[in-house]
Amino acid sequence: MSRVPLLCAEGVAKSFGARVACRDVGFELHAGEILGVVGESGSGKTTLLRCLAGQLTPDAGRVAYADRSGALRDVFAMSEAERRRLARTEWGFVHQNPRDGLRMGISAGANVGERLMAVGWRHYGAIRASALAWLANVEIAADRIDDLPAGFSGGMQQRLQIARNLVSEPRLVYMDEPTGGLDVSVQARLLDLLRRLVQRLQLASVVVTHDLGVVRMLCDRLMVMQAGEVVEEGLTDQVLDDPQHAYTQLLVSSILPA
Amino acid sequence: MKPSSPAMAGEPSANYNFAFLDEQTKRMIRRGLLKAVAIPGHQIPFGSREMPLPYGWGTGGIQITASIVGPDDVLKVIDQGADDTTNAINIRRFFARTAGIATTERTDRASIVQTRHRVPEKPLRAGQILVFQVPTPEPLRWLERREAETRKMHALAEYGAMHVNLYEDIARFGRIAKSYDYPVLVNGRYIMSPSPIPKFDNPKLHMSPALQLYGAGREKRLYAVPPYTEVKSLDFEDHPFRIERWTEACALCGAGDSFLDEVVMDDAGGRMLVCSDSEYCAERRAAGHRGKAAP
Amino acid sequence: MLTAQALRKSFTLHLRGGVTLPVLEGNDLTVAAGECVGLLGPSGVGKSTLLRCLYGNYRPQAGRIRVRHDGAMVDLVGAPPYLLLAVRRRTIGYVSQFLRVIPRIGALDLVIERALAFTPSEEEARIRAMTMLTALNLPARLWALPPATFSGGEQQRVNLARVLVGDYPILLLDEPTAALDQQNRDAAIELIGQRVRSGAAAVGIFHDADARRRLTDRGVELVPARETA
Numbered sequence: 001m002s003r004v005p006l007l008c009a010e011g012v013a014k015s016f017g018a019r020v021a022c023r024d025v026g027f028e029l030h031a032g033e034i035l036g037v038v039g040e041s042g043s044g045k046t047t048l049l050r051c052l053a054g055q056l057t058p059d060a061g062r063v064a065y066a067d068r069s070g071a072l073r074d075v076f077a078m079s080e081a082e083r084r085r086l087a088r089t090e091w092g093f094v095h096q097n098p099r100d101g102l103r104m105g106i107s108a109g110a111n112v113g114e115r116l117m118a119v120g121w122r123h124y125g126a127i128r129a130s131a132l133a134w135l136a137n138v139e140i141a142a143d144r145i146d147d148l149p150a151g152f153s154g155g156m157q158q159r160l161q162i163a164r165n166l167v168s169e170p171r172l173v174y175m176d177e178p179t180g181g182l183d184v185s186v187q188a189r190l191l192d193l194l195r196r197l198v199q200r201l202q203l204a205s206v207v208v209t210h211d212l213g214v215v216r217m218l219c220d221r222l223m224v225m226q227a228g229e230v231v232e233e234g235l236t237d238q239v240l241d242d243p244q245h246a247y248t249q250l251l252v253s254s255i256l257p258a
Numbered sequence: 259m260k261p262s263s264p265a266m267a268g269e270p271s272a273n274y275n276f277a278f279l280d281e282q283t284k285r286m287i288r289r290g291l292l293k294a295v296a297i298p299g300h301q302i303p304f305g306s307r308e309m310p311l312p313y314g315w316g317t318g319g320i321q322i323t324a325s326i327v328g329p330d331d332v333l334k335v336i337d338q339g340a341d342d343t344t345n346a347i348n349i350r351r352f353f354a355r356t357a358g359i360a361t362t363e364r365t366d367r368a369s370i371v372q373t374r375h376r377v378p379e380k381p382l383r384a385g386q387i388l389v390f391q392v393p394t395p396e397p398l399r400w401l402e403r404r405e406a407e408t409r410k411m412h413a414l415a416e417y418g419a420m421h422v423n424l425y426e427d428i429a430r431f432g433r434i435a436k437s438y439d440y441p442v443l444v445n446g447r448y449i450m451s452p453s454p455i456p457k458f459d460n461p462k463l464h465m466s467p468a469l470q471l472y473g474a475g476r477e478k479r480l481y482a483v484p485p486y487t488e489v490k491s492l493d494f495e496d497h498p499f500r501i502e503r504w505t506e507a508c509a510l511c512g513a514g515d516s517f518l519d520e521v522v523m524d525d526a527g528g529r530m531l532v533c534s535d536s537e538y539c540a541e542r543r544a545a546g547h548r549g550k551a552a553p
Numbered sequence: 554m555l556t557a558q559a560l561r562k563s564f565t566l567h568l569r570g571g572v573t574l575p576v577l578e579g580n581d582l583t584v585a586a587g588e589c590v591g592l593l594g595p596s597g598v599g600k601s602t603l604l605r606c607l608y609g610n611y612r613p614q615a616g617r618i619r620v621r622h623d624g625a626m627v628d629l630v631g632a633p634p635y636l637l638l639a640v641r642r643r644t645i646g647y648v649s650q651f652l653r654v655i656p657r658i659g660a661l662d663l664v665i666e667r668a669l670a671f672t673p674s675e676e677e678a679r680i681r682a683m684t685m686l687t688a689l690n691l692p693a694r695l696w697a698l699p700p701a702t703f704s705g706g707e708q709q710r711v712n713l714a715r716v717l718v719g720d721y722p723i724l725l726l727d728e729p730t731a732a733l734d735q736q737n738r739d740a741a742i743e744l745i746g747q748r749v750r751s752g753a754a755a756v757g758i759f760h761d762a763d764a765r766r767r768l769t770d771r772g773v774e775l776v777p778a779r780e781t782a
Contacts, residue, residue, distance in 0.1 A: 003635075028633070030634075030635040033634070033635060033638070080410075080414070081414040084414060084416065088418075103401075103422075106422055106426055107426060107429060109425070109429055110422045110425050110426050110429070113422070113425055114418060114419055114422050115418070116418075117418040117419070117420075117421040117422060117425065118416065118418025118419065119418065120418070122421070122493075122494055122495050123494060123495045123496050124425065124428050124494040124495075124496050124497050125496050127425065128429070145429070146429050146430065188656075188657065192657055195655070216655075217655055217656075220634065220638055221634045234612065234634070235609065235610075235634055235637060235638070237610050238609065238610060238611070238612055241605070241610055241611065242564075242605075242610065242611045242612055244565070244612070245567070246567030246568070249566070249567050249568050250567075250568060253568060
């Protein structure tokens with residue numbers, strides 16, 4: 001019993017000069033699955049994420065994605081135009097720092113509406129209505145729609161970034177430390193929101209984080225990275241309850257019980 | 259285009275090459291222009307030269323004119339629609355002196371019209387060339403500062419973000435407030451800045467019988483719209499593109515179909531609206547048309 | 554419905570000098586539909602570990618765990634994640650000793666979430682969840698609250714409701730009634746019994762003699778693993 005995965009990585013490797021960022025990473029991700037990638041800073045998580053998202057070309061290995069037609073296609077064999085089209089339609093990318101994922105000089109509504117305009121929406125009223133609906137989905141008050149994101153709190157900016165990504169109804173969202181840099185209470189609210197949204201939209205996601213709390217809340221599966229290599233993987237509860245690699249055991253033992 | 263053929267308006271100065279630029283540079287610019295015509299709306303880099311006037315005074319347009327002008331050409335230069343501003347007069351004089359060519363204030367007699375900020379009211383005909391002076395050729399620049407990225411956006415026709423600008427206008431003002439340098443889509447492919455002409459002039463670019471050449475001296479870019487090319491102003495279905503309308507007619511000639519400038523008359527706030535196109539206004543008055551403030 | 558063969562499970566503690574603790578060694582188990590099997594043996598013999606292996610929570614080093622899922626037998630040892638997740642969603646319901654749920658979600662919603670795997674209708678899932686919480690005597694005033702602040706017995710009833718609200722053909726029960734008082738225990742035993750009588754295969758650990766007597770059809774004694782190191 002098997003089926004076509006949404007995303008398939010094989011032997012992905014990337015080095016920067018002599019420094020190996022990631023090596024021989026492979027996995028299959030199915031529609032609706034949330035995969036967490038944990039490991040300490042510098043373990044190659046973000047590099048891996050950028051390779052998967054087509055932003056960095058790996059030195060070796062293959063990344064294949066099954067688009068809506070269902071055929072697995074090599075992300076790096078596509079034309080750049082096609083890869084960028086995927087990136088703004090079927091994929092999303094949530095950056096740790098919302099400033100990297102938002103246009104700070106344009107209003108919240110335009111930030112959300114941009115992807116719609118990019119795929120050819122040309123009706124102002126419809127774009128506006130969709131932006132309002134998405135602001136509501138991420139708990140941003142409707143009367144902030146014409147405000148610049150620079151005036152928003154960190155948590156609001158992050159929620160706006162999420163709305164900006166999800167408005168095109170992607171099937172796969174890459175997240176790089178989505179709750180990093182936020183206060184604990186703000187983190188909790190954001191995690192609740194993310195969990196609801198990924199569930200409702202049946203999103204698949206690869207979430208890079210060093211926070212096992214994020215993993216417990218969001219992820220079905222877990223990959224543990226150390227020094228650029230995957231040292232352990234499994235369902236989230238398998239890895240957290242029955243950690244087998246020395247590094248995973250250290251990681252799990254270092255969190256306080258909830 | 260033979261520099262040695264007899265000039266209509268006196269001999270060019272012997273101290274300069276014909277039309278100031280050296281032949282090598284003209285050839286380089288003409289090659290760029292051919293490429294620009296072949297890819298309507300696409301920006302072509304060129305080796306912009308130092309000109310005897312500062313950037314912002316039309317160095318891009320002047321280099322184009324210098325590269326295409328021949329001794330038999332007749333040149334008209336307008337600045338904000340007027341033939342008699344310092345800038346227009348100086349550029350006309352520049353070419354009269356360096357190329358010895360004839361100049362005119364009449365659109366229908368000109369073979370080349372170099373312009374800053376306007377398209378003449380009088381329709382152009384096939385065979386004429388309209389040369390635009392362009393300060394900022396990149397219509398995506400406000401959105402994306404990186405040149406490599408804007409080039410990629412053009413290459414891949416990723417233009418969704420252009421509408422963000424218009425969206426912001428409607429969100430803020432209830433309508434598209436952008437009134438000049440209004441972005442257009444050329445030949446269904448490239449988004450282009452029409453230079454800071456009022457959007458009133460945008461419809462004149464569409465399917466124009468004349469050749470349109472655009473030059474940005476400081477930014478070192480050329481682009482072109484060949485005759486009879488589709489030029490569409492960006493808009494939304496529920497906020498379609500509209501040109502400016504005035505409730506008054508020109509106070510001097512009574513024209514109700516031209517682009518009007520507001521002129522302040524005195525210290526008491528007196529003002530009147532007059533044609534921005536000085537040639538058009540003068541011709542109408544000569545034909546007997548009178549506005550409400552006409553003597 | 555469920556067979557486990559030659560399961561071996563040990564834990565290596567890398568942070569304790571790599572010491573290895575063998576827990577399960579060569580245990581077999583077969584459970585048929587409509588049957589409830591009790592796991593027996595002294596504490597520490599690996600009863601909970603076996604249940605966790607059957608749920609795919611612990612990963613055994615050797616052996617096979619085959620369950621009937623969507624009409625076919627699948628092996629859970631080494632199963633791809635999506636398959637294991639699907640088995641947990643629709644085939645195996647596991648009542649753990651302690652409730653472990655995502656924080657800040659109300660009890661009723663936690664139960665509805667599970668019911669949605671068995672009905673496409675949100676309305677029906679809600680009705681099923683409310684019916685089950687009522688049957689387990691969880692006061693309605695608690696339904697909207699996250700269970701983190703509940704008493705042990707209340708948490709256990711949420712735990713039970715999350716499993717009994719679904720039509721899981723396989724039930725794994727780790728001390729399902731231990732934290733309950735007599736009245737609630739009766740209700741829980743009755744509901745579990747109903748599921749078994751209607752064809753579910755159940756494996757459980759029941760220290761409570763009353764529950765064991767009323768629910769299990771037979772017992773399986775686990776053999777302790779020998780120290781091999």
